Amino acid sequence: MTDRLYEGADWDFPTLQRIHDACEEIAEKELGLNVYPNQIEVITAEQMLDAYSSVGMPLYYKHWSFGKQFAHQEASYRKGLMGLAYEIVINSSPCISYLMEENTATMQTLVIAHAAFGHNHFFKNNYLFKQWTDADGILDYLDFAKGYVAQCEERHGRAAVEQTLDAAHALMSHGVDRYPGKKSLDLRAEEKRARERRTHKEAAFNDLWRTVPTGPSKSASALSTERRRALLGLPQENLLYFLEKSAPRLKTWQRELIRIVRHISQYFYPQGQTKVMNEGTATYVHYRIMNRLHQNGQITDGNFLEFLQSHTNVVFQPNYDDRRFSGFNPYALGFAMMQDIEKIVTDPTDEDRAWFPDIAGKGDAMAVLRDIWANYRDESFISQFLSPRLMRHMRMFHLHDDPAVSEGIRVDAIHDERGYRRVRRALARQYDVGLIDANIEVVDVDLAGDRRLMLRHAVLNGALLNEPDAKRVLQHLADLWSYDVSLAEVDASGLVLKEHVAHPRVMAAAA
Amino acid sequence: MAMHIVDRRLNPSSKSLENRQRFLRRAKALVQGAVKKASQDRDIKDVLEGGEVSIPLDGMNEPRFHREGGVRDRVLPGNVKFVEGDYLQRPQSKSGRSNDAGEGDGEDAFRFVLSRDEFVDIFLDDLELPDLSKRKLAEVENEGLRRAGYTTSGSPANISVSRTVRLAMARRVALQRPRPETIAQLEAELEHCGDEARPELLAEIERLKSKMRRIPFIDPIDIRFRRFETMPKPVAQAVMFCLMDVSGSMSEHMKDLAKRFYMLLYVFLTRRYRKVEIVFIRHTDRAEEVDEQTFFHGPASGGTLVSSALQAMHEIVQSRYRPADWNIYAAQASDGDNSYADGDLSGRLLKDMILPVTQFFAYLEVGEAGSHPFEMSESSLWTLYQRLRAEGAPLSMRKVNDRSEIFPVFHDLFQRRQAKEKVAP
Known part of the structure; x- marks a missing residue:
């Protein structure tokens, strides 16, 4: 049992296998994790940069924006501004983790424990991922998407495809279903259906847009507002879905491209909502595994010190007035909360018992944590499990910046008895998806008139859209819609604060 | 549980090359401007070194809906001096870092590195020098020597031994020159054979020997010389x-x-x-x-x-x-x-x-x-x-x-x- 997994910094493939098996033993027996099968891929630094520019996915369709990303990252990497991540892990089954060949054996152990077990378990068990992503199908679907885009470029020209993708990318953040619908995503079937659908759609046409008059009975007013909105599925917050289904003049292939962007956007949707939890889980898991390996004598004291140094860097949280500060470090916050919960469950104080009666002193930390990992996302996780102790430890405070108040920014609450609940609520809201993205939905279409598409932005706390960018996005939207598009920014009382209008340009595809 | 290790290091590494080219093509005008500007500040020899250029984000940006202004709430770590109800001065700069919108926010130029070849291509492209010119x-043009096959005459220094030997062998085979081993074998037989076969063998050996003399091992017609011709060399x-x-x-x-x-x-x-x-x-x-x-x-x-x-x-x-x-x-x-x-x-x-x-x-x-x-x-x-x-x-x-x-x-x-x-x- 006390055999060393490796000596020094060097490793080879049998070493990786031994490391994986040792980690697996601890992960399953001691932590009770339930993971997808692992696939570990060894890559070079350059390949890591490559992977960065396509959001970590091993395959992706071609688009200039990924090239831009790559150029930018390469520049910062070469200047030494940015270190490369130690690992990238993909939510797929089998779960793919990339290891960089430059890493030492200790780093590889850390990465395997972190990604191949921590993230992997989270992907497989968290309800958001279960609900929204199809880990079995994603790689095949991306392969299909890549091929489909390439095929479209051949058939319809690169410019037209690029224009459609640009527009779809601009709307990507508003191309997700925020609430679970009837169907769960099945990407394999999606891919299979794609070809059938294309032929079917080419034959079918949308009755709504029929221009040939069929008889005297149907007048414009006959189509009541209610009926019209029902037919179009309004209001609709998934702009990409709405365009795909209802934009009158899109070609079938354009609808399919929009659909691809929408599916990929949906696939990444849970990751944005679980950053703190996901990284917290993975960091907690690697910390437990590395400690156990060290206790078992499977890694040396020197290896363990090397691990601790990396670990400390990863969970470093600069203070708000530090030059390095750029918000909460999800690794730091997540890890601190996991450890805190462990303490509450195993060794609670009176304060813990008062705040967390359900879990305090229950004894089995892993059972509680596994349950939390499966059933929460960042917002609910923080609003329920951020403890006063941790708020004190991280010295959190809540700032309220109301431009109407001339005195400046008000310190609304600090880490004291009066402030705990408010600080916690405010921090949880910071991770609320409903509040992170602007709430924009399609409200109506002027079917009788100029077919103008009407959108509404429900303004929250007086925060309006950044105007230049909003104009550009609307322009893309209008290009896809092919008629005018208007966006009204409306506050809670129904008052219109601002209105934007965009007119379609001639799309390359329409020519 | 089954675990796979895949070694991807030998895969083609420049997966992003195509995306990069697309990006450069799209940003062509901007990059040309940037290259022109970058080359102004350089010494003549450094012009070719490639290097970092920055282009305005405008036109290359990827817009998203994002919000700004309004009432903002924020929780921060590291409080050491504030109590509830304190007021902080607003930072002077309008666009604080408090906005967690996507990239591009507050970043007005996009910097990246062009390789030497990319740089020069764009630089010369900008000149619009037609390829023809x-x-x-x-x-x-300078005169240089180049191998140009073989010739039957030339200086002894240029004899091509291998070619000569090859031709000689071909000739020997074609004319059926007896092999020395055959003669040696016959001579060996001669020592042991009976009297009645001896004259026949002797005649045969004599015949072969004279044929061997008539067909030389190397004939002057086999000899080949390496030929050189002069050619213009840039x-x-x-x-x-x-x-x-x-x-x-x-x-x-x-x-x-x-x-x-x-x-x-x-x-x-x-x-x-x-x-x-x-x-x-x-x-x-x-x-x-x-x-x-x-x-x-x-x-x-x-x-x-x-x-x-x-x-x-x-x-x-x-x-x-x-x-x-x-x-x-x-x-x-x-x-x-x-x-x-x-x-x-x-x-x-x-x-x-x-x-x-x-x-x-x-x-x-x-x-x-x-x-x-x-x-x-x-x-x-x-x-x-x-x-x-x-x-x-x-x-x-x-x-x-x-x-x-x-x-x-x-x-x-x-x-x-x-x-x-x-x-x-």
Whole structure:
């Protein structure tokens, strides 16, 4: 049992296998994790940069924006501004983790424990991922998407495809279903259906847009507002879905491209909502595994010190007035909360018992944590499990910046008895998806008139859209819609604060 | 549970290359502008080094809906001095870092690194030098030797042994020359055989031996010599002479114009030749060879004698750059002043010494920005060179007053040269 997994910094493939098996033993027996099968891929630094520019996915369709990303990252990497991540892990089954060949054996152990077990378990068990992503199908679907885009470029020209993708990318953040619908995503079937659908759609046409008059009975007013909105599925917050289904003049292939962007956007949707939890889980898991390996004598004291140094860097949280500060470090916050919960469950104080009666002193930390990992996302996780102790430890405070108040920014609450609940609520809201993205939905279409598409932005706390960018996005939207598009920014009382209008340009595809 | 390890290190690594090219293509105009700007601040030789350029994000940005302003709530770590109800001064800058919108926010320029090749391609592309003119640029050709098959006559030093032996063998096989082993075998048999077979064997051996003598191992007709033929070989190195008048009448603006021109010529030549050297000769009434820094920035004063520079160039060519081995290019920049008495000498030097050995000689007359060339009277140097040209000397000359004219003039110069070559036999 006390055999060393490796000596020094060097490793080879049998070493990786031994490391994986040792980690697996601890992960399953001691932590009770339930993971997808692992696939570990060894890559070079350059390949890591490559992977960065396509959001970590091993395959992706071609688009200039990924090239831009790559150029930018390469520049910062070469200047030494940015270190490369130690690992990238993909939510797929089998779960793919990339290891960089430059890493030492200790780093590889850390990465395997972190990604191949921590993230992997989270992907497989968290309800958001279960609900929204199809880990079995994603790689095949991306392969299909890549091929489909390439095929479209051949058939319809690169410019037209690029224009459609640009527009779809601009709307990507508003191309997700925020609430679970009837169907769960099945990407394999999606891919299979794609070809059938294309032929079917080419034959079918949308009755709504029929221009040939069929008889005297149907007048414009006959189509009541209610009926019209029902037919179009309004209001609709998934702009990409709405365009795909209802934009009158899109070609079938354009609808399919929009659909691809929408599916990929949906696939990444849970990751944005679980950053703190996901990284917290993975960091907690690697910390437990590395400690156990060290206790078992499977890694040396020197290896363990090397691990601790990396670990400390990863969970470093600069203070708000530090030059390095750029918000909460999800690794730091997540890890601190996991450890805190462990303490509450195993060794609670009176304060813990008062705040967390359900879990305090229950004894089995892993059972509680596994349950939390499966059933929460960042917002609910923080609003329920951020403890006063941790708020004190991280010295959190809540700032309220109301431009109407001339005195400046008000310190609304600090880490004291009066402030705990408010600080916690405010921090949880910071991770609320409903509040992170602007709430924009399609409200109506002027079917009788100029077919103008009407959108509404429900303004929250007086925060309006950044105007230049909003104009550009609307322009893309209008290009896809092919008629005018208007966006009204409306506050809670129904008052219109601002209105934007965009007119379609001639799309390359329409020519 | 089953675990797979896949070694991806040997996979093609430049998966992003295509995306990168798409990006560059899309940002072409912006990148060209950036390259032009980046090349302004560089020394001539560094122009080719590639490197970081930054382009405005505008046009390359990927817009998203994001919000700004309004009432903001934020939780931060690290409070040491605030209590509830305190007020903080708002930071002065309008766009604080508190906005967690996507990339591009607050970042007005996009920086990335171009490789050397990408940089030069874009740089030359910007010149709009047609490929045709690049290819037809005359180059001095040198005689070189090249293997050209085999011949039946030649010097013994060039005998091709392998070819000769091969032919000899073919001939021996074709004529069925007996093998020495066969004879040796027969002779061995002879020792042991009975008397009745002996005469037959002896006759056979004798027959074979005489056939062997008649068919020699190597015949003169087998002998082949390696053949060489002479062929023109391009000279792969070039030297570029930069001559500049640095007398007091040359302003910084004029020097800048000259520098730009030299820069273009240098880039152009490096694309063409493997090795390019630069010689800087500055002159007032005396000429001296200097380094680049002194050339463009070193102070100097005095009169103007163009012949001194031409003489210096001639001497350097004589001592260091044999015209047979080097392609010699020269570009002279001046405001056109020259002392009147120097005209004849300069003309003679140029015509008899310089032009015969140079590949290309360009004269660039630089003027102050905004002045109209046609309003000025012709300068003394311009008049002199024009006369030489009228007499048939292969000189290229242009006037430049403004930065923006450099590219077109450069382009124009090379086109004209091509046209002239067609006319001249």
